[in-house]
Amino acid sequence: MSIMGTRVLRKEDPKFLTEGATYTADISHPKLKGAVHAHFVRSTMAHAKILEIDTSEAASQPGVLAVYTAQDIPESVAPAPVMVPVFPPSMMHRPHLATGSVRFVGEPVAVVVAETPAQAADAADLVFADYEPLPAAVGLAQAETDNTVIYEDVGSNTAVDFKNMNMVTGIGEEDIFADCEVVVEHDLINHRTAPAPLEGRSMACVWDDGRLIVWASTQTPHGFRDNLAAVYGLEAENCQVIAPDVGGGFGQKIGITADEIVLPWLSQSLNRPIRWTETRTENLTACGHGRAQLQKVKIGGSQGGQIKAYRLQITGDAGAYTGLGAFLPFYTHLMAPGVYNFPKVETTAKSVVSNTTPTLAYRGAGRPEATAAIERAVDLFAAECGLSPVEVRRMNLISKDSFPYTTPHGTEYDTGDYETALNLALEAADYPALLEEQARRRAQGSVKQLGIGVSVYVEITGGPAPGGQEFAKVEITPEGKAKVYSGSFSHGQGHATTFVSVAADQLGMDIDDIEFIQGDTDLVAEGTGTFGSRSFQFAGSAVYDASRSVVDVAREIAAGLLEANVDDVLVDAEADGFHVAGTPAVAVSWAQVAGAAQEQGKKLMHEGQHHANCTYPFGAHVIVVEVDTETGQVTVPQVVTCDDSGTIFNPNIVEGQRHGGIAQGIAQALTEEVVFDEDGNPITSNFADYGFISAAELPSFKLVPLETPTPHNPLGAKGIGESGAIGATPATQSAVVNALSHLGVRHIDIPLTPERVWQAIVDATAQN
C-alpha cells in the first residue's frame, strides 16, 4: 500500500519539539575550539566617498586581534562568481568590503575580529570612517531619473533593460488597444519587503590542513561551497560546507553574501577558526530585500468584459549592487498574463540600481509581482465595465482543455484548471452569503464594511524553462535498511519526511528504516539546493528514480533467491520484502537481498541527477476583510484558498507551505514594508518597526485541495512553496478596495496601512 497522499507526520518535529534545533551558532565542533568572532562595521551613509577609515583605536581594544578594511584583503581573494551575468561589470562585481565608496546603509566597510563577540562589537563602535557624502538615489522613482548616477563608468542607473536583450516583447508599432471599448491604465507599487527568516545569516569556518571546513546557514550548501572554492582557488573536494538546522531562508540564503565570503580569509590570516552571526538589524538592513517594483498596467477589452489586450511595464529596484533581484523583472514578464486567455500581451522590463540594500529572490521572486499586477488590472477593468470581478475572471480564464497552453508572449503552461480552482474557493467561502452580508452592511451604513477579494494565479516553479535538476542517491545498507542522500536542502520544508516517503513507497520499506542525509557537501556528492519551489519536483523525482533503479537490481537478486522469473517478482511493503506476484507467503527480505548482493558483488546503490521541465502551479484565493471606515483599520476574518500543486504526496507538508506563504502574502498587503528615509537611512531595522505579521493578526485558513498532475516529472508534482505568497497579496488588496468600492474607491496602494486606507475613504467621500 502506497503512503502517497497520506498525512505522514513530520519526522523532523520530535527533535525540534524536545531537544530543539542546532543552528550554526550552536555548533560546538572540536575543530572550532578557540574560534574568534567577527563583527562588521557598516556604512552609516547611503552614498559617500570613503576618505579614510581609522581603525587604530579599535585595534588597540582588549581582545581585538585585528581590524581590516578593503585594502587589507589581497587580490588572491577573488571576486565572488556572478549568478546572473547580464549587468555592467562594476554593478555586479561587488567588493568584499566597501572600496572607494559606500552605496547603501549597512554595506560592510571594515571588520573587527576579537576573542569574544562583545569585544568585537565594542571595538566596532570605535572604527571611525570619514565620508564625503554624495547625493543618494533612494527609491525607484528617484533612481530612475539618473539625477544621481551611482556608477559613473556606466553613466546611468539602469542595470539592464530586458528589451535590449530581446527577452521581453517591448511595445510594438501596432496599438494593441485599438479595438478595445474599455481601456484602463494604472501605476502600481509592489513595495520592498524583508524576507526576515527567524535565523539570520550565521557562519563558522576553519582551515584544516589546507582544507576549508564551513558551517553555514544556507539554502544551498553546494552553491555556498562552489562560491567559496572559486573565491579561494580551491578544488571542490577541499572545501566542505555543512548546513546544520537552518531557521528559514525565504530566498535570503541562496548562494553566498559578501560578508560571508571574507570570513575564511580572516580565519586564514589570523590562523584561528572564526564565527559570525548577524544581528536582527543586520539581517533587516544589510542582507537583502524582496519585491520592489514599480509597474504600469494597461488593460483593454469589450464593455461586456472580454479582455483583448494587456500591457505590463516593469521597473525593478536592484538596490546598490545587481544580484538575483535585478534579474527578477524578467520573471515577472514571464508570468505577466497570469491565468487569462488574452490575445495580445506586451511587456517591458528593466532594473535600476539605487542607494538601498540589494534585492534578492524573496519568496515568489518576480511571480507575486506579476500576479499582483494582472489581478489589480483585471479588478480595475471589471470596475470600469461595471461588472463583477468574479464574472470577468471566469469570462477570461484559460479553459482547462487548452493545456499545454502557450501564452501570447511565449510561456508554455503545463496543466491547469483555473475555473475549478476559482469555483471551489468561492464555494468554500460561501460567496453568495458574503455578497449578501456585504449588501446588508452597505445598506445599513455600518462602520465596519465587508470586502471580498478574489485572486486567481498561476506561477512558475523550478523555472524558467527548460527547468532544472537535482541530485539524489539511494543505497541499501547491509542490514537491509536504506539511506537517502539529497542534493536539495530542507531548511524547514520537511525533506526528511517527504523524500523518505518517496523512497519508502518505492522500496517497500517502513519510513523509520530509512535514514535521510542532506546538507554536508562531503556526504552528498552533488546538489543545487532549495529555492524557487523546486525541491519536490526535481529532488523528489531524483529520489524516485534512484529508488526504482535500486529496486530493479534488488528484484534481480530476489528473483535468484526465489528461483523465479524477475518479471514476476515485486517488492511489497506488506510482505516486508520481495515475492512472486500472488504468493506473498514466500518472500525474501531486504536484508536477505542485501546479503546476497554483497556475496554476488552487486551494489544496491544508485545516484544521479533528475532533469525535468518547470511546472506551473495555480490557484484561487478568496480573502474577506473588515474595514473600519472611521479608522482605516483592516482585519481579516476569513481566508479560503484552493492551491493546486499537482499530485500531493503529503497533505501536511503541502498545507504547511501554503500556511506560511499565505501569512507572508497577507503581511505584504497589510503590514510589512521596508522603509528608507529620503537620505537612504533604513527606518524599519527591527521587528518593532518592521511589520512582521503574527498569528494574532490572522484567522485560521480554509485550505481546499485540488490536484492537477504535471506530465513533466514522474511524481506529477508541482512546487507549492511560494503559492500562498503569490495569491494572498492581491486577494487582500482586492478585498480592501472591494470593501470601499461603494464609496467610489477604485485602488489603494499596498501596504494597506490604516492611514492609507482612511485617506482613501476621506478622498473618495470628498469627491462624491
Next chain:
Amino acid sequence: MIPAAFDYVRADSAEAAIAALAEHGDEAKLLAGGHSLIPLMRFRLARPEVLVDVGRVDDLKYIRDGGDHLAIGALTRHMDVETSELVQAEAPLLAAATSHVGDPQVRHRGTIGGSVAHGDSASDIPSVLIATGATLVAQGPSGVREIAVDDFFEGFLETALAAEEILTEIRVPKVGGAGWSFQKFNRRAQDWAIVGVSVQVLNGSVGIGLVNMDTKPIRASAAEAALVGGSSAADAAEVAPDSCEPTGDLNASPDFRRHLAKVLTRRALEEAGVS
C-alpha cells in the same frame, strides 16, 4: 545586539537601590523587568554605566487594599495586575489595559512601576493612571513623597522622579462599578499603540488619558472640560486632541493621530456609558 559594557549592582531593598543611585548619579539606571531598558541598551541607544537591578526587591511586589485606593508595589508584574481579582473588581480599567501591554511574555517580566517610571508616551498604563487620577509614591534619600499623576509626566521619557529617587508604589482609586473603556489602536497585537485612550467615569466625573498623542502621556483636558460643560460624548471627542502635539512616524502622521484620538475617545466614552 550586544549592549555596551556596564557595571551591575543588585539592590536587595529600596534603600539599597536609593543608595546605589546616590552613589552613581546620572550614570546609573534602574533595572526592573527590563522590557523598556534592555532593548534600548541592545541597540546601544541607552548606555548606562551602572545598572541597579531592583528585580529582586520583593517588598515592592504587592497589590493591597488601601481603603479608598489600591496600593500596587512598583515591581508588581503586569501579569499579576492583569489577573488580580482585586484589581479586576476595584480598578477594572487598569486590569483591562494591562492585558493589552505587549504580549504574555512581556507581561510576565515587565513591571507596572518600570512601565510608568520610563515615562513613555506610547505606553498603555500611564493613560490609565491619568484617567483614574492615580497617585505615585516615590522614595529618595530624604524620605517618601506622593506625586499626583498630573505632576508626574514631565516630557519625553522624563518624569518628576529625581535622579536618586525610585518609584515604590502606584495608588489607584477604588472605583468598583465605575464606567470605563480602554481603546488601543495598533497594527499588530503586540505593538505599542499608535493611539490609545483610557476613559473612566465615576459619579458623572470623566477622566480621559491619551496614549502616544504627545511627547509625554497626556490628559485630554479639553474633552473633559467639554463634558463638564454639558457636551455630548461625540462633541467632546472632537476636542480630545486639542493641546496635544502628536509626532509623525512610520505608523501615522500627526493629523491621522489627531483623527484617531477623536474616534477612539468617542468610542471609549460611549463604551464607558457617556452619551
